[in-house]
Amino acid sequence: MTVMKIAGAQLGAIQKAESRESVVKRMIALLDEAASKGADMVVYPELALTTFFPRWYMEDQAEIDVWFETEMPNAATQPLFDRARALSIAITFGYAEKTPDGHYFNTSIVTDRQANIVGKYRKVHLPGHSEYDMERAFQHLEKRYFEPGDLGFNVWRNEGVIMGMAICNDRRWPETFRVLGLQGVELVTIGYNTPSVNSQMSAEGLEKRLFHSDLSLQAGAYQNSTYVVGVAKAGNEDGHPLMGGSIIVDPDGFVLARAVTEEDELIIAECDFEKCAFGKKTIFDFERHRRIEHYGRITSQTGVIVEV
């Protein structure tokens, strides 16, 4: 299939007290809206089933485990998988994963149109910190609650499209897109939860953050000649604002659709994957143009080494 209608299902705030069942009902409403607009795939945000809990400092493992799913699908999400199958729509969404052998990841899955899980990704780039930080206006404890992803950046041929997944902070690292680009990726889906400005920050703080999100997603798309769909969890969660800014970007880096609210909002665009070919055969024909003999630092170094 070379043309797909892809929808981004931005979610508004999920309060700490909101149940997964309630959130799944909201996700199904967006799925129904997407179906009414002819969508073939729906992309949901990072950690789509719960509030962005890494903002809360917790020590008791039982309290932490409450936020994690031990199987997928499960009782709370089965209605979403059933609806997607009934509508013949592929879906991707993020959630907190606790594995049977006790590992914790910030995970996303993608299904085919029969609601079969065809791919799983575990977030590699974890921002923030692992201990309580008194200096911060708000905590960002992803390094406390999640392990770095252990699956790498992979692609799957799903419904005829070579697609890959990343999550939130991954979009800020060009390595994410390039590793997918080197596998021929034509569609990258990226859910995110990005804290917005709060009272201590100026309004242009939000404008700058939205700009950096757009810049990262558009650059990733253009430099790897792929579609990119970035979908936010937005709104004010228990007094903590998250920014919106969900967009669908084409292989030239142009924005095809953009969310305008910080609520549950569907954006949609027709994606013709033939459009990926031109860039991959010309400017970004990696085989013809890359000079890997000069790129060694990218995998041999983690941090900066100043030698001058």
Ligand code: ING
């Ligand atoms: N959130 C943020 C993100 O990468 C962040 C972390 C916030 C980075 C603000 C830079 C500026 O969008 C997650 N969940 O990765």
